Amino acid sequence: MTDPQLFLAERVQQALAAAFGAEFSDADPLIRPSQFADFQANVAMSLGKRLRRAPREVAQELADRLTEAGFPGTVEVSGPGFLNITLDDAWIAGQTAGILADPRAGVPTATPPQTIVIDYSAPNAAKEMHVGHLRTTIVGDCLARTLEHLGNRVVRQNHVGDWGTPFGMLIEHLLDIGEEAAIARLEAGEGSEYYQEARVKFDSDEEFKQRSRRRVSTLQSEDPETMRLWHLFMGATIRYFDKVYSMLGVTLTDDDIAGESMYNPMLAKTCDDLEAEGIAVVSEGALCVFPPGFTGAEDKPLPLMIRKSDGGYGYATTDMAAVRYRVDDLKVDRILYVVGADQALHFRMVFAAARMAGWLPDTVSAEHVQIGMMLGTDGRRFRTRSGETVKLTDLLDEAVDRARAAIADRGYDEATQREIAHTVGMGAVKYADLSVSHDSEYIFDFDRMLAFTGNTGPYMQYATARIRSIFRKGGVDPESATGPIALGDPAERALALQLLGFGPVVELAGTAAEPHRLCAYLYETASAFTTFYENCPVLREDVDEATRASRLALCALTMRVLETGLDLLGVRVPERM
Numbered sequence: 001m002t003d004p005q006l007f008l009a010e011r012v013q014q015a016l017a018a019a020f021g022a023e024f025s026d027a028d029p030l031i032r033p034s035q036f037a038d039f040q041a042n043v044a045m046s047l048g049k050r051l052r053r054a055p056r057e058v059a060q061e062l063a064d065r066l067t068e069a070g071f072p073g074t075v076e077v078s079g080p081g082f083l084n085i086t087l088d089d090a091w092i093a094g095q096t097a098g099i100l101a102d103p104r105a106g107v108p109t110a111t112p113p114q115t116i117v118i119d120y121s122a123p124n125a126a127k128e129m130h131v132g133h134l135r136t137t138i139v140g141d142c143l144a145r146t147l148e149h150l151g152n153r154v155v156r157q158n159h160v161g162d163w164g165t166p167f168g169m170l171i172e173h174l175l176d177i178g179e180e181a182a183i184a185r186l187e188a189g190e191g192s193e194y195y196q197e198a199r200v201k202f203d204s205d206e207e208f209k210q211r212s213r214r215r216v217s218t219l220q221s222e223d224p225e226t227m228r229l230w231h232l233f234m235g236a237t238i239r240y241f242d243k244v245y246s247m248l249g250v251t252l253t254d255d256d257i258a259g260e261s262m263y264n265p266m267l268a269k270t271c272d273d274l275e276a277e278g279i280a281v282v283s284e285g286a287l288c289v290f291p292p293g294f295t296g297a298e299d300k301p302l303p304l305m306i307r308k309s310d311g312g313y314g315y316a317t318t319d320m321a322a323v324r325y326r327v328d329d330l331k332v333d334r335i336l337y338v339v340g341a342d343q344a345l346h347f348r349m350v351f352a353a354a355r356m357a358g359w360l361p362d363t364v365s366a367e368h369v370q371i372g373m374m375l376g377t378d379g380r381r382f383r384t385r386s387g388e389t390v391k392l393t394d395l396l397d398e399a400v401d402r403a404r405a406a407i408a409d410r411g412y413d414e415a416t417q418r419e420i421a422h423t424v425g426m427g428a429v430k431y432a433d434l435s436v437s438h439d440s441e442y443i444f445d446f447d448r449m450l451a452f453t454g455n456t457g458p459y460m461q462y463a464t465a466r467i468r469s470i471f472r473k474g475g476v477d478p479e480s481a482t483g484p485i486a487l488g489d490p491a492e493r494a495l496a497l498q499l500l501g502f503g504p505v506v507e508l509a510g511t512a513a514e515p516h517r518l519c520a521y522l523y524e525t526a527s528a529f530t531t532f533y534e535n536c537p538v539l540r541e542d543v544d545e546a547t548r549a550s551r552l553a554l555c556a557l558t559m560r561v562l563e564t565g566l567d568l569l570g571v572r573v574p575e576r577m
């Protein structure tokens with residue numbers, strides 16, 4: 001047990017039960033960080049009402065019970081009935097030594113481990129990969145790393161848009177411009193322009209339109225030559241996605257591609273089974289599910305359409321098939337859909353329909369991790385100056401160029417400079433995406449994300465690299481910095497208390513699917529370290545040996561917490577900055 005808040009909650013609950021009876025043992029003790037002590041417990045206020053007693057009296061009784069039971073700290077009653085709790089230095093030092101010796105630095109392991117599908121990134125081949133996909137990629141990847149680190153089995157699924165009627169015209173356009181030329185352009189990330197060209201021809205050229213329509217049906221019947229062309233198209237497109245992934249350093253590989261086309265063979269049965277069960281009904285020629293509680297204009301029930309009146313399947317059909325596959329075949333406990341917030345209604349309806357059908361049992365949790373829209377500095381949907389959508393590799397290149405300019409005067413040789421610029425540029429983009437809550441809108445602002453101060457990627461990288469340099473300068477191997485830990489200065493104590501929170505915050509980021517919690521914690525930790533480092537010399541000659549050993553141990557643990565935390569965010573740290 002390293003988390004001070006959990007430890008205190010447990011102790012206060014025991015005191016509650018001892019003082020007022022077992023029925024109070026599960027009351028929330030309301031432990032909060034405090035200005036006047038380490039923590040305060042606010043439970044006496046509400047309990048006073050429940051017991052019809054003065055809250056101060058209740059608080060005093062709790063304080064007495066706590067101290068009677070050998071509590072490792074002091075408890076004071078203040079104000080109308082707050083319990084101000086200060087932990088003993090020795091307790092904090094002991095717990096800190098515990099996580100220093102723990103290879104997991106206090107991060108718990110899920111028992112039992114869960115199988116978790118994370119559906120993320122999911123760009124569309126027939127359109128452009130846009131900044132919104134950048135954010136779902138970055139957030140999803142952090143959740144994958146975090147949940148894996150917590151001991152779960154994570155199945156990454158990149159639900160790419162690789163099927164549907166637009167592929168008829170996309171394949172015909174490929175034939176028109178020639179296989180090689182088409183492939184080169186798709187690999188270079190010109191999918192958006194390619195799509196536009198095909199669209200223009202489709203709308204203006206009757207012959208092209210007819211060919212494209214015929215191509216849709218040969219695609220649907222999986223005619224071998226059409227499938228060969230489709231594979232060419234998709235192969236080149238995926239190579240471009242891979243370029244973006246490898247620039248970003250995300251963990252997605254080609255093995256994680258589980259695109260819409262994968263579910264084709266299941267779609268007919270998906271519809272038939274839902275119809276046979278009476279879950280889906282034909283309405284105006286289309287097959288629809290009407291999950292209860294979803295209504296549109298004039299209170300009309302909203303349909304989730306799973307088969308169009310022309311017999312075609314759609315986005316919802318695929319998602320219904322995917323739920324069933326994930327539950328029945330992958331045996332998941334939890335599915336996270338890291339997708340734009342604008343699809344909230346779609347997912348609520350899919351989950352509701354799947355629950356109705358019994359395909360999504362109550363034991364499996366399905367969560368839409370909503371991704372807020374990415375805005376430009378003008379507060380509008382993110383575009384280039386000329387109003388087009390932004391090509392992701394260009395955007396990432398610009399981040400690297402700007403990072404390079406920021407470190408240009410630091411005297412590194414060419415290769416080192418390039419390496420640092422890449423790490424800092426990507427770290428900036430990723431950290432900026434992760435540090436705000438995933439469902440809020442977010443302004444893409446290079447100046448802000450590349451700032452070397454504040455809650456930014458470059459600052460966090462710098463803070464970590466600085467601790468590494470302490471060890472380099474002192475000629476000390478961080479592995480050998482094992483203490484013992486003694487806490488004299490208030491800044492040492494505050495840092496140690498902060499470090500105890502690492503395990504709990506990683507767990508919270510994973511269970512709540514909220515990476516920004518981890519960012520906020522790491523930023524607080526870096527700040528606590530700065531205060532410590534300003535007040536507590538480590539390598540200075542007048543520092544006695546025991547103090548030096550203790551402070552080096554705190555440095556080593558801080559470094560490990562920051563490095564592990566940044567690694568879970570997918571942010572690398574340059575050796576020096």
Ligand SMILES: NC(=[NH2+])NCCC[C@H](N)C(=O)O
Pocket residue numbers: 119122123124159160161319322337339
């Ligand atoms: N299972 C899913 N529907 N995943 C998300 C797919 C996202 C979709 N390709 C889009 O760009 O909007």
